[in-house]
Structures are given as C-alpha cells and as structure tokens.
Amino acid sequence: xxxxxxxxxxxxxxxxxxxxxxxAIGTSGQTHLKNARILLCGCGALGTxxxxxxxxxxxxxxxxxxxxxxxxxxxxxxxxxxxxxxMQGVPKSVxxxxxxxxxxxxxxxxxxxxxxxxxxxxELAKDVHLILDGTDNFEIRYLINDAAIKLGIPWVYGGCIxxxxxxxxxxxxxxxxxxxxxxxxxxxxxxxxxxTAGVLGMTINxxxxxxxxxxxxxxxxxxxxxxRDLVYLDCWENTFRKIKIAKLKGKVDxxxxxxxxxxxxEGEQGAQTTSLCGRNAVQIAHAKPIRLDFxxxxxxxxxxxxxSFTRFLLRFSAEGCDFTVFPDGRAIIKGTxxxxxxxxxxxxxxxx
Amino acid sequence: xxIYLDNAATTWPKPESVYxxxxxxARKSMANPGRSGHHMAKASEKILDDxxxxxxxxFEGCSPDRWAFTLNGTDALNMAIKGVVDPGDHIITSxxxxxxxxxxxxxxELSGNNSVTRISSDESGTVNPDAFLxxxxxxxxxxxxxxxxxxxxxxxxIEAIAHLTRSKGALFLVDAAQTAGILxxxxxxxxxxxxxxxxxxxxxxxxxxxxxxxxxxVKMRAWREGGTGGDSRTETQPRDFPYFLEGGxxxxxxxxxxxxxxxxxxxxxxxxxxxxxxxxAKRLSESIALLPGLRLxxxxxxxxxxxxxxxxxxxxxxxxxxxxxxxxxxxxxxxxLHCAPQIHLAQSTFPDGAIRASLGPFNSEGDIEALIIxxxxxxxx
Numbered sequence: 001x002x003x004x005x006x007x008x009x010x011x012x013x014x015x016x017x018x019x020x021x022x023x024a025i026g027t028s029g030q031t032h033l034k035n036a037r038i039l040l041c042g043c044g045a046l047g048t049x050x051x052x053x054x055x056x057x058x059x060x061x062x063x064x065x066x067x068x069x070x071x072x073x074x075x076x077x078x079x080x081x082x083x084x085x086x087m088q089g090v091p092k093s094v095x096x097x098x099x100x101x102x103x104x105x106x107x108x109x110x111x112x113x114x115x116x117x118x119x120x121x122x123e124l125a126k127d128v129h130l131i132l133d134g135t136d137n138f139e140i141r142y143l144i145n146d147a148a149i150k151l152g153i154p155w156v157y158g159g160c161i162x163x164x165x166x167x168x169x170x171x172x173x174x175x176x177x178x179x180x181x182x183x184x185x186x187x188x189x190x191x192x193x194x195x196t197a198g199v200l201g202m203t204i205n206x207x208x209x210x211x212x213x214x215x216x217x218x219x220x221x222x223x224x225x226x227x228r229d230l231v232y233l234d235c236w237e238n239t240f241r242k243i244k245i246a247k248l249k250g251k252v253d254x255x256x257x258x259x260x261x262x263x264x265x266e267g268e269q270g271a272q273t274t275s276l277c278g279r280n281a282v283q284i285a286h287a288k289p290i291r292l293d294f295x296x297x298x299x300x301x302x303x304x305x306x307x308s309f310t311r312f313l314l315r316f317s318a319e320g321c322d323f324t325v326f327p328d329g330r331a332i333i334k335g336t337x338x339x340x341x342x343x344x345x346x347x348x349x350x351x352x
Numbered sequence: 353x354x355i356y357l358d359n360a361a362t363t364w365p366k367p368e369s370v371y372x373x374x375x376x377x378a379r380k381s382m383a384n385p386g387r388s389g390h391h392m393a394k395a396s397e398k399i400l401d402d403x404x405x406x407x408x409x410x411f412e413g414c415s416p417d418r419w420a421f422t423l424n425g426t427d428a429l430n431m432a433i434k435g436v437v438d439p440g441d442h443i444i445t446s447x448x449x450x451x452x453x454x455x456x457x458x459x460x461e462l463s464g465n466n467s468v469t470r471i472s473s474d475e476s477g478t479v480n481p482d483a484f485l486x487x488x489x490x491x492x493x494x495x496x497x498x499x500x501x502x503x504x505x506x507x508x509x510i511e512a513i514a515h516l517t518r519s520k521g522a523l524f525l526v527d528a529a530q531t532a533g534i535l536x537x538x539x540x541x542x543x544x545x546x547x548x549x550x551x552x553x554x555x556x557x558x559x560x561x562x563x564x565x566x567x568x569x570v571k572m573r574a575w576r577e578g579g580t581g582g583d584s585r586t587e588t589q590p591r592d593f594p595y596f597l598e599g600g601x602x603x604x605x606x607x608x609x610x611x612x613x614x615x616x617x618x619x620x621x622x623x624x625x626x627x628x629x630x631x632x633a634k635r636l637s638e639s640i641a642l643l644p645g646l647r648l649x650x651x652x653x654x655x656x657x658x659x660x661x662x663x664x665x666x667x668x669x670x671x672x673x674x675x676x677x678x679x680x681x682x683x684x685x686x687x688x689l690h691c692a693p694q695i696h697l698a699q700s701t702f703p704d705g706a707i708r709a710s711l712g713p714f715n716s717e718g719d720i721e722a723l724i725i726x727x728x729x730x731x732x733x
Binding site: 276279281283311312313324326327328330332 | 669672675676729730
C-alpha cells in the first residue's frame with residue numbers, strides 16, 4: 001500500500017482547529033487523519049453518521065460501499081439523505097458521496113455501488129488503514145472480520161436495534177476478533193431486525209459516534225485510548241455496560257484469528273442462494289439448518305399486514321417481493337432474480 | 353433417515369457390493385490401465401474389459417469393443433450427436449427430451465448448418481411413430497429419442513421407431529437414461545445404432561460413469577483425443593474401438609462400481625426389480641390421485657411406464673412443495689423442470705414445473721406410505 005505523508009495546509013489547520021486543540025489530536029493527529037484511508041461498509045443508518053462525522057473530522061479518504069437506493073423510510077435516521085434523493089431513487093453511496101463533497105471538499109470520497117461479498121471485499125479493503133461496519137447484517141460482519149484479520153487491518157463493529165446497540169474494536173493480533181466473542185450469529189428469526197423490531201435514530205447516532213471516536217483514536221495514533229471492551233448501551237433504559245472481552249484473546253480456539261481459517265471469505269460458512277431458473281425467484285438455504293418459530297416470526301412481521309402461516313410454511317410480502325419461508329430457515333423469495341437482493345431482504349425481514 | 357425418492361436423477365442407496373467393489377479397487381489396484389503394463393495396470397485394464405463384456409452381454413450388443421466409457425449420460429449423448437452429425441444433416445427428435453439432447457441439437461440448429469424436427473408427444477406423454485415417419489427428409493441423418501420420459505416415466509415406442517429409422521437409412525440414437533438396467537433393451541433384436549446412458553441411475557453404479565454403445569453402421573468423429581494406454585506412436589487418435597472414443601484415464605473406480613451394480617441387477621433379475629418399483633409407483637399414484645387439487649401428469653398405465661410419478665398441486669408451487677417435504681418430512685423428491693422444459697410446456701406445467709417422485713430398488717412400502725401421509729397432511733383429504 002502506498003503511504004502518503006502530506007502535511008496540513010493553512011486552510012486545513014484553520015478548518016480543523018477546534019479538533020486539533022483537543023490535546024490527544026493536535027497537529028500530529030490531524031496530519032495522520034489527513035493521510036488515512038477508510039473502507040466504510042454500508043451507507044445506511046450507521047454508515048451515514050460515520051461518514052458525516054469522519055468527513056467533517058478530516059479523514060483523507062473514505063471508500064463508501066452500499067448496494068441500496070435511497071427510500072423515504074430511510075430519512076428518519078440516515079442523516080446524509082433528503083427527500084429529493086428518495087424521490088429520485090439515487091444509490092446511497094452516490095447520494096452520500098455528493099453530500100459529503102459539499103460538506104468537505106478537502107477530503108476524497110469514493111462511492112461504490114456494490115454488494116459486499118467474498119468476491120470483492122479483499123479488493124475493497126486492500127489499500128485502507130481501517131474498516132468501519134455500517135452494515136445491518138451479521139454475514140457481512142463475519143466477512144469483514146475474516147478480511148480484516150487476513151489483511152491485518154483494524155475494524156470497528158457496531159450494531160443497533162430498537163433503543164439499544166453495541167460496538168467493539170478489533171485490532172488484529174492484539175484484541176479478540178468478532179468470532180472470538182460471537183462464535184455464531186443469532187439464527188434467522190431468533191432476534192429481531194431493524195425492519196421488524198424498529199430502531200431509534202438516536203440509538204444509531206450514539207453507537208455510530210462511539211464507532212467514529214474509536215476510528216479517530218486508531219487513525220490519529222492514540223492506541224492507548226482504544227476501547228478493549230464490548231460496549232452495550234440502551235438510550236431508553238439509560239444503561240451502559242462494558243463487557244470485558246480482552247481475556248478471550250488466545251483463550252478461545254478461534255477458527256479465524258487463532259487458526260487463520262477464513263470460513264466466510266472462503267465460502268465455507270454463510271447461506272447458499274440459488275436463482276430458480278426463469279422464475280424471477282431466489283431460494284436461500286442456510287449451511288446449518290435451524291428451526292424457526294413461525295408464531296414469533298409472524299408477530300415480528302405483523303406490521304406488514306399480510307403474514308399467514310401453517311405448520312409447513314409462512315408467507316408474507318414486502319418491498320414488492322413474495323416470501324415463502326420454511327421451518328428450517330430456508331426461503332423462496334419471488335420478485336427478484338438477484339441473489340444479493342434476496343439475501344439483503346432475508347436479512348431484513350427474517351434475520352441474519 | 354431421509355426417504356429418498358429421487359432415483360430418476362441418481363439411484364440411492366447402491367447395493368453393498370457396489371461400495372465394496374469401489375473400496376476394494378481403490379485400495380488394491382487403482383493404477384492407470386494398460387494392456388502390457390505391471391500387474392496393477394493389468395488389473396485395472398481388466399475391470400474395463402470385464403465391464404465392457406458384461407455390458408455387451410446384458411444389452412446383447414455386437415461386440416464388447418463397441419462400448420465406450422463416458423463421464424455420464426450427457427457426455428455419451430454429446431459424443432454421439434456431435435460425432436455423427438455433419439453440416440446439412442436433418443435430425444428428428446421429440447419434445448420429451450432432456451436438455452442433454454435438447455441443448456446440443458438446438459446449438460446445431462442455431463449454427464445454421466442443421467435442421468431439427470421435434471415431434472410432439474400426446475397428452476399421455478407418448479410419441480406416435482407415424483409422426484416420425486412423416487418427418488423424414490432425404491437429409492435426415494439421425495433420430496434421437498428418449499426411451500422413457502424423465503419427467504413422466506412414460507415409455508416410448510422405440511421398437512417401431514427403430515425399425516422405421518433403419519428402413520429410411522438414418523441412424524437411431526436412444527437415450528436410455530431412465531431405462532438402462534430397468535427395462536430390457538436388446539441391441540441384437542432392435543436396430544439401435546447408438547445407445548447412451550449414465551451408470552448412476554438404473555444400473556446402480558456411482559456418479560461419474562456412463563456409456564455409449566456405437567453400432568457397426570456408425571461412422572463417427574472422436575471429440576476427445578488423448579492417451580489410450582497403448583499404440584502411443586500413432587500421432588492421432590487410434591481408430592480402433594473403444595479407444596478411439598476414450599482419450600484420458602477413465603473413472604475406473606466408478607466403473608468397478610458400475611460392474612458390481614450390473615452384476616447385482618443380473619442376479620436379482622431386472623424384470624423383478626422393475627415390477628417391484630412399478631408396484632410401489634402404482635400404489636403411490638392411486639393413493640394420491642384423489643387428493644384435493646392434485647393433478648397427475650401423463651398416463652398411469654403402469655405396463656408402459658417406469659416408476660416415476662409426477663404431479664402438481666393447486667396453491668403450492670412445486671418448489672414450495674419440495675421444500676415442505678424436505679424440511680418438515682425429510683422426504684427427497686425433485687421439484688421443477690427436471691432439465692426437460694419442452695415436455696413441461698406440452699403438459700402446461702411451464703415454468704413452475706412439477707413434483708417428481710421416482711423409485712429405486714431399495715424403496716419400501718413404508719417410503720411410499722410416508723409420502724402419501726405427508727401429502728395428505730399438507731393438502732388435507
């Protein structure tokens with residue numbers, strides 16, 4: 001990777017003066033930020049707050065990756081978009097990059113309209129100093145974790161639902177990785193998603209701000225200040241918990257960071273999708289079958305107003321697609337022949 | 353334990369002797385075959401020879417040398433079609449064919465060098481020989497027909513079509529994917545020029561095996577060239593059969609399994625196995641015929657079928673039913689188009705396809721009962 005070593009200009013010194021006056025940043029920290037490169041995975045709720053905060057903070061380069069298009073229901077929490085973007089249906093990364101360019105023309109933002117998968121993540125991450133998680137999807141988080149450990153790049157995980165959220169910083173070789181802490185993702189239907197349980201914009205702002213602060217510490221050379229805990233907070237209940245995870249490093253027999261077995265990157269883990277030939281439908285099956293509780297899932301999806309289920313299958317419609325879900329977690333999603341879109345819809349309505 | 357009703361795709365389980373033959377070969381003599389080599393090479397070669405002899409005896413062919421080993425049924429069909437069709441040739445086939453026939457023929461048609469006539473089957477799923485007779489032109493080189501539909505299980509009148517094809521001087525290629533090892537096929541009695549089948553279905557061998565029988569009238573090109581374990585000085589593919597068609601090391605371990613499968617069928621008697629499978633299929637067909645919204649495809653005259661029962665149900669797409677049977681009942685059937693879209697078009701089941709239950713020699717009454725109960729639970733009635 002080419003390392004840049006640009007000095008701060010007078011304009012930049014003036015622009016970032018309040019941040020530079022903060023003792024831990026100073027001229028040195030701000031110069032590091034100017035030369036730093038970030039991969040931001042997802043430009044939705046967490047992603048827009050992260051991008052907004054870090055572009056304003058003067059991070060030199062951000063690669064912004066998202067496959068979705070702006071919709072009205074995003075505006076409640078996705079801070080970079082407005083009604084015009086939703087009306088025109090602009091790709092999120094493109095709309096985000098445009099807004100960010102207006103916010104700070106001194107930094108560089110590269111929009112990428114793509115689904116992050118094992119085929120492109122190494123290329124997207126190869127020339128960055130840090131990866132930030134702005135996704136809503138545990139499959140992609142495990143993939144980010146694999147890529148980060150393989151390439152030796154730090155990353156910051158963040159996730160929100162309802163009024164609570166959590167974040168965690170992963171420094172390859174130093175801290176436990178995501179798989180050390182969460183051996184497996186919650187199964188489909190086991191936990192709610194933002195599309196079923198909802199999410200408060202405030203939760204997202206808080207979690208993303210913590211993630212961005214972690215990014216600032218890592219990039220400005222303040223490694224002592226980096227959080228070594230899994231931090232959980234609930235802004236409705238006013239609770240804040242630090243879960244000590246540092247001791248897990250080396251204690252758990254982690255396939256990823258102990259054995260360098262990158263199961264998500266190599267496709268050993270994760271759901272399999274099959275495009276059903278000529279039928280505009282995708283079938284999704286999990287590598288490890290699970291049991292879905294249709295009653296629980298139908299309550300989660302109640303707001304859609306069209307959920308029905310028997311012992312053998314559960315049906316509902318959302319976003320122009322018809323879902324047929326089976327008790328072992330597999331599903332047929334009609335109305336798309338793109339496996340990526342089907343996977344995203346599955347994650348959104350059924351779980352990760 | 354999974355109830356396996358997808359034997360038209362691959363039979364499973366295999367006879368114990370098939371597993372043992374492959375294990376034994378792998379451990380003791382898995383060497384490259386060679387007629388003049390070391391003793392392991394000879395042992396390996398002997399398996400190939402023994403299998404050709406057994407196949408030739410079983411199907412009453414003209415010589416063991418006319419049996420080439422292929423990767424599967426598709427490979428055998430491709431070798432046959434691409435090996436005999438020249439520019440300008442006309443080909444006759446049916447709407448019952450698998451894509452292993454449809455696609456090579458369609459590609460020839462699209463090349464602009466060949467014309468293809470597709471004879472429609474009737475509602476029962478059978479073609480009429482008269483329609484074939486009318487389709488011949490002076491350019492007709494080849495007639496390709498499946499012995500039994502992989503979707504409907506309906507057996508086609510290959511005797512009549514074999515004779516009329518011979519009378520017209522064309523070559524007759526039979527796709528015996530659904531019948532080899534199940535229905536008697538006598539190459540000495542019927543004028544079949546090319547017979548293609550996989551080893552992993554009715555012959556009870558493993559996947560990765562197949563055969564093409566090439567009769568004495570056929571002049572063909574080899575489309576795979578390479579080492580043949582002998583005659584290495586020749587600069588091009590040796591012309592002598594079967595090596596002409598067999599460049600490269602064959603799947604001898606699989607062929608050892610195929611030979612064991614063939615022996616098992618011979619010992620048990622092909623007719624008895626077929627009767628047992630068809631009795632179960634008939635019982636399945638009769639038991640589900642009256643379930644609400646269920647439609648059986650093709651005729652149900654079990655004297656003219658192999659043990660395949662295909663159907664659709666109202667309100668559930670085949671893929672949905674397939675997933676229900678798999679996820680809630682652990683029953684393996686095959687939903688969809690079965691790689692044979694044209695017969696689904698003809699049966700008005702395109703593009704969703706149908707649900708296909710196909711039986712093998714190891715299915716029991718209990719298996720059929722389990723499927724009947726599952727369908728009753730899902731459909732009511």
